[in-house]
Amino acid sequence: MSRTRAQFLRFLVVGGVNTAVTTVLFYGLALVVPPRAAFTIVYVGGLAFVTMATPKYVFRVRARASRLALLAVWYVGIYLVGLAVVSMLDSISDSHAVIVFGAVLVTAPLGFVGGRLLLGGVPDSPVSGARPEALLVRKARGSRG
Numbered sequence: 001m002s003r004t005r006a007q008f009l010r011f012l013v014v015g016g017v018n019t020a021v022t023t024v025l026f027y028g029l030a031l032v033v034p035p036r037a038a039f040t041i042v043y044v045g046g047l048a049f050v051t052m053a054t055p056k057y058v059f060r061v062r063a064r065a066s067r068l069a070l071l072a073v074w075y076v077g078i079y080l081v082g083l084a085v086v087s088m089l090d091s092i093s094d095s096h097a098v099i100v101f102g103a104v105l106v107t108a109p110l111g112f113v114g115g116r117l118l119l120g121g122v123p124d125s126p127v128s129g130a131r132p133e134a135l136l137v138r139k140a141r142g143s144r145g
Contacts, residue, residue: 007120010058011112014050019108022046023100030096039086039103040079047075050111059119067118074114082107 001009022042029038051072055063063071082103089099 004116004120007058007116008112011054011115014053014057015108015111018046018049018053019104023104026103027096027100030100035086035090035096035099036083039083043079043082047072047079050075050115054111054115055119058115061119063119070118071115074118075111078107078110078114081110 022045025042025045026038029041033041051068054071055061055068085103085106086099089102093099
């Protein structure tokens with residue numbers, strides 16, 4: 001299995017858990033508070049979870065604090081995109097399901113793209129498996145063609 005495919009499958013598991021939990025919470029909260037507020041509340045919890053879980057479980061790296069900060073910034077950007085989607089859908093639909101699932105369909109794929117770009121390259125430090133020196137040898141051989 002290719003490295004990207006394995007990462008994508010692990011992303012689906014981690015992202016699936018995050019999406020399932022936050023979607024249920026978002027739907028429930030949207031029944032009692034405005035959808036934008038509900039989206040913000042659940043997104044903060046999901047942001048904390050994915051920022052910590054994505055490096056270790058999806059990309060199998062121990063990311064430096066700077067990479068975690070970049071990942072968090074990426075997810076804040078995704079939040080803003082999601083908030084715009086929620087606002088737009090809320091203005092044209094009274095259906096909480098349309099608002100919730102529309103936001104999820106737009107924002108979920110962006111998480112993998114950002115994680116792959118920020119963490120999916122050469123690991124800062126492997127969690128398990130490959131030795132750091134083996135990664136350097138592999139990288140050097142690959143760069144020579």
